Amino acid sequence: MPSPTRQQLLLAALKLFAENGIHAVSLRSINQAAGARNSGAVHYHFDSKLGLLSALVDDLMQRIVQYRGDALERLSARHTPPTVEDCLDAFFRPLWLLHFDPEVGNVATKFFLQLHITPIPEIQRQMAERGQVSWQQVEALLLRALPHKRRAQLRLHIGMGWISVLNGLAALDLMAVTPLGDMRTGSLEEMMPAFMAYLVAGISA
Template sequence: MEGDCMGVVQEIGGSRLSLILAAERLFADFGLESVSLRQVHEAAGHRNASAVHYHFGSRDGLVEAVFEHRMSLINRRRLAIMERLEGEHRLTEARALVGAWVHPFAEELRPRAEGNYSLRFLERLLRDEPLFIQRNALQEPGALWVTGWKVADALEALLAYLPPKIARMRLRLLRLQIVSGLAAIEARGDREETDFHVEGLIDCLVGGLAAPVSHEAQRALRGRAE
């Protein structure tokens, strides 16, 4: 009896995972709004047309499950990096902090048997469902994006010499550029050049954060304040 129960549990877990992986790939390729639940069921090999509702409750529940499937591990990686940097007294190094934001995402570029779609899915999510990201970006214990914002807080402290609106704008752009840049690397599929592209991306991001504020940007900022 116990063996039968374990088999059922494994079957349910495998069914759930197959839906998550199928949805991730389809959302990454076609966008969240263009994919039907029927397509997800077919791609996952499910004959039961209500499998998504059974496992996730709704389409939004499926999207959140795909997000959690990847972000839970990404967040654990980032926390480990931040703990190491803190132990090494390196939380004031801009490149180390940007690396702490980028590298946990970049681990998703390692080849998988089911293919690599997680970064393109996250990019689609940022583009198609900004309210979803805002809801999950709250700086609360357990919030799904909280480890990214831990890095952002440390970077914001380093950018204290900039006008606050400039610093916050650069950090918002940083988050978008990290995901879109890594999604582009994922789409290229150039395994031999991955490390080079990732480190080059970090260099560009650090340079952008530390760039002098142009007269044009200052004038635009003053105009907005007026």
Template sequence: MGHLVTTGRTRAAVARSLIMDTAERLYATRGLAAVSIRQIGEAAGQRNKSAVQYHFSGRDALIKAILAEHAAAIERHRAAMACPEPALMTLTERVRHVVLPRIEHHIELGAPSWYGRFLAQVTVEPALREYAVQAHLNTPSLRRLYDALAAQDDEQGPAATRREDMARQLIVHMPAELEAELAREQPAAEVAAAAWRRLGADLVTAVTGLIDALRASSA
């Protein structure tokens, strides 16, 4: 009996993972509005037309599960970084802390991958945008960083919110662009990894410069 229960759970886990992977790919390449729950189930090879609803209560729950899985993977990369206490970080160190674990996650995903384009789609969906943001901000390492920043007067208020929003556009949409390019060109793994790390370095420079410039203009 125990073996049968374990087998059933394993099959359910496999089906759930397959549905998530399929949904991520379809949403990334077609957009959220163009993909139905039924299409996801069919593309995932699920004979039961209600398979997606069985494993997830609906579209939003499915998308949130995908976001949570990636956020956890990125958090593992961030936890492995050697960083000073958040309150002691320079601006560049803070930006690196946000950006580089995401870059390492993209490299780990291999090619083709869909997460960058999936996230870009989700962040322009009004009903899901805030959840997508919070899925990452509420991870332990970023929570510590933002709590430390919140204690500093110059990091609070509408100006700080605008800076974060503008930086987020770069951090979300530039990886989506590179991911699409790599999917088209299909370079060797080491070439793709180098491209991701170049983007990571460029993002750190660009976001740091953006924040510095906006701080100066609002001073």
């Protein structure tokens, strides 16, 4: 069972990294935000800032795996080609569910976005390795759904879709004040289908 202090440090670090950026956050500020009595708590549990970032990525990627379940495998087992919408829903829905996760909330997607803005080679490799299977699965599924699509173009669109989802989720609050008014619904059931339709149209082109 994970140590309560370790989990408090992870959650405190996640929020600070998401809101302030990776390099602007000190280990001391994480210890303070987590309410750790030992000033060396981060070093004790994670060895270093890089170790803490790695543990955060592992934790969040595991949540994504749990949310996705076997959705991609079930689509792969179909005798008929899946629809583009089915493929993208199975691949991207976990990011939406992570964004609305009661424990990590919207700071999880903001943290992932920060990692893209300020890339750290070791963490980039870790994320690529952890996501490789699901990315290969959705690529194979979309090639079945879109047999006319060139693989190189499809891969580019998958990557652009990933960045679009992260940006869209991280910036949902920006939709509160627009020339068309408050465009937030606050409902996963209403917002996700609209965004998925946007992605489907782009990848199907």
